[in-house]
Amino acid sequence: MWGLLASPGFEAVTARHEAGLAGFAYGAPLSAGSRWWDGLEPAESADFTSESGRRTFAVIDLAVRPARRGQGLGRRLMDELLAGRREERATLATAPDEHEIQSMYRRWGWRHVGRTPGRPGET
Ligand SMILES: CC(C)(COP(=O)(O)OP(=O)(O)OC[C@H]1O[C@@H](n2cnc3c(N)ncnc32)[C@H](O)[C@@H]1OP(=O)(O)O)[C@@H](O)C(=O)NCCC(=O)NCCS
Numbered sequence: 001m002w003g004l005l006a007s008p009g010f011e012a013v014t015a016r017h018e019a020g021l022a023g024f025a026y027g028a029p030l031s032a033g034s035r036w037w038d039g040l041e042p043a044e045s046a047d048f049t050s051e052s053g054r055r056t057f058a059v060i061d062l063a064v065r066p067a068r069r070g071q072g073l074g075r076r077l078m079d080e081l082l083a084g085r086r087e088e089r090a091t092l093a094t095a096p097d098e099h100e101i102q103s104m105y106r107r108w109g110w111r112h113v114g115r116t117p118g119r120p121g122e123t
Contacts, residue, residue, distance in 0.1 A: 009029040009054075011027065012025070012026035013081045020065075025059065025078055027061075037049035040115070056089050057091075
């Protein structure tokens with residue numbers, strides 16, 4: 001996260017409830033030469049995976065405090081984060097077994113592209 005803060009185009013959105021943090025979402029554009037798509041299965045063309053630093057916004061994390069979930073905050077945080085971005089597309093990753101979260105993102109209009117290698121527990 002700390003390295004990301006210095007990335008060009010980094011953006012974070014927060015939600016507050018009374019004095020506390022209720023949720024957040026943040027991300028940054030993929031840099032030119034990013035390894036985000038390395039090992040993608042099924043493989044996509046170089047046209048798809050090539051990054052310029054201005055092409056793809058990567059949503060790195062979205063979270064809402066358990067007591068505040070189910071009230072639309074997660075969706076609002078995501079919408080706010082992406083609204084006004086100038087990149088042509090956005091990407092995010094989940095762990096492969098997070099089926100409910102994957103369904104949620106599909107309902108929100110995200111499309112499954114494939115899997116990239118990682119250790120257990122990684123997205
Ligand atoms: C994923 C997360 C951010 C969603 O936050 P939220 O504020 O509950 O989101 P919303 O209220 O906007 O609801 C999101 C969707 O989940 C559904 N949902 C909410 N609470 C639910 C519950 N208790 N059971 C089942 N579905 C539920 C909603 O119906 C909604 O679906 P829809 O948009 O198609 O109607 C939150 O659950 C969270 O922080 N999870 C842990 C962190 C995490 O997994 N982040 C994603 C990393 S990739």
